[in-house]
Amino acid sequence: MSSAERLKELGIELPALGTPKYTYVPFRRAGDIVFLAGQVPRLPDGSYLTGKVGGDCSLEDGKEAARLCGLHMLASAQAVTGSLDDIEFLKVFGMVNAAPDFRDHGVVIEGCSQLLVEVLAERGQHARSAVGMGSLPGNIRVEIEAVLRVVK
Template structure:
């Protein structure tokens, strides 16, 4: 089953890709590697989910925010590589805007990781870091960047 079929089966669709608001590109290809800039949980109107996880945002809510970021990353991958069936996720760096005592960053970033495996199967399994941050741009709850290998 193709990645597009899995998305349909899950009732999900890829969002529109975004245009950066600063001096960077959404993705940079070097050889067979694709480096994706960090993305936040973007809503349809272009705004983001905001707040501190461990205070006004629950782990379950932040998990869903990370899942939303995963869809954005898949959209960026498709735009850069052309075909989700010809990529594998190598590494994620997941950052959580959290209170100082928050320790459940891995559970939050699982939202993205679980989505990538659901859509890409074994090609979605990856190495990962999940860390807490004192703040993230515009107060967003999570930001995730990725390294992807484009298969021959």
């Protein structure tokens, strides 16, 4: 089953690619390796999921934000070659805007990891880091970046 068919089966529509606000590009390709810029939990209306996980928002709120970042990552990955069938995720680095005593950063980033595997199966499996930050830009809940490989 193609990735497009899998997305349709799951009822998932990828978001439109956003335009970077600052001086960077959404991804940078070096041969068959692709570096995705950090993806943030941007809603269709242009607003963001904000708050400190373990403070003014829950673990589930954090997972929701990580899944939304994952949708943006898939949209960016698709833009690299035109098809998600041509890529695999190698590494994911998740940053959680967390309260000082929060300890479940990995659980939050699971929202993204589970989505990648759900859509891409084996090509969505990846190495991962999940860390807590004292703050993130605009008080967003999560930011996630990734390294991919073009397989075709």
